[in-house]
Amino acid sequence: MAEEKTYPMTIEGKKKLEDELETLKTSTRAEVIKRIKIARSFGDLSENSEYESAKNEQSFVEGRIKTIEQMLNHAEIIDNDNIAADEIAVGKTITFKELPDEDPETYTIVGAAEADPFAGKISNESPIAKGLVGHHLGEEVTIETPGGDMQVKILDVK
Template sequence: MSEKEVILTPEGLAKLEQELEDLKTVKRKEVAARIKEAISFGDISENSEYEEAKNEQAFIEGRILTLEKMLRNARIITNEDVDTGVVSVGSKVRLKDLEFGDIVDYTIVGSAESDPMNNKISNESPVGQALLGKAKGAVVDVQVPAGVIQYEILDISL
């Protein structure tokens, strides 16, 4: 079975590489020191500090493996790859909510770097999926738990 391609912007790639570097060089050492200190307290069978540090170590190692796999399967999207004629990964899109008249700006990114709090939505999200391949002026229906939201695409840019 082939591994899933991870679509990243150059900014998203740099962020994941920095996180991986931090986990390998800083967090690993910190948790190893915490484990060593907890062991020095004696009996580890009832040592909550030891258990907590071992759990954190397992989380860190799991995240390192996940990040390495994501970076191995990464495809970087640059501005040259983005066609402003239609919405694609890497596009900045200005939308108008046709029910309430609200205007919202989103950047369409791969799922690995989605950050809805900063208006970066995944190409795999309901809104992202509805927008992909659509041109400026198009009206799209987005199925959400509360029903259907209609957006008009006002602008597509880099």
Template sequence: MGENNKQVILTYEGVKKIEEELEYLKTVKRKEVSQKIKTAISFGDLSENSEYDEAKNEQAFVEGRIATLENMLKNARIIDEEDINTEVVSIGSTVKVKDLQYGDEMEFMIVGSAEADPKKMKISNEAPIGRGLLGKKVGEKVEIQVPDGVESFEILEIRRH
């Protein structure tokens, strides 16, 4: 059960997103699901009523998700923009790096695992690249072991979001 009380590191933006999802699940989604259950019950025999089973599964999923999100908020350590150090890479900072192999420049935002979204270049502090960049300064070159080899970066800039 220790997993439930794991500290979750969030930016204010992350907290807002979770609160919005919670609100949606508690208001809109719960109503939808209970409506589906009512409809399914009206079809009669529950023992072979796949609509009923589906609706109950969906309900379990929604309630589980609500519990997960509430837990995240309860255990959240919120990063204040003001506290983000721009001297070294830390959670909440945006890092501009140069890929030394290809010469591309990229920007990553280092976030807690709950907010990670690689498509938006939000990298978890627990992922190899995030972990490898933490604590580094501008001008440093970093070699990071990734699943398909080693990536080399030079840190060009560290700034707040």
């Protein structure tokens, strides 16, 4: 029997998914159904682009609902209480700099469901996060990335 995939996430990330699910199930789903009804009233469905567009959107919305429900049903809330304060783990914010002299970068390592690199949140499945998790403040670490190895120094762990 295949083992169910778990989705590590912070409490905030879980709340964000729950809010998105609520919006999709209440207002978004209703809006799409309304668009389908209006498009049906235009007649011949075989050449009705509004109908086709609304049906595609409905398919996307229903797929997203199923995905979020799956993630929430198998969510693993991150608990860093038993991890050393200076150890990098999912849920922690880290600052590092690429050696020899790049500018410092700060990211929070989150579960894949919460990842948003533009907001400074990187997936625990990303090469950088995989290379840093388990290391400690002050260490120099070599991270394997698709673009080649990267040497970094860990400057801060929160």
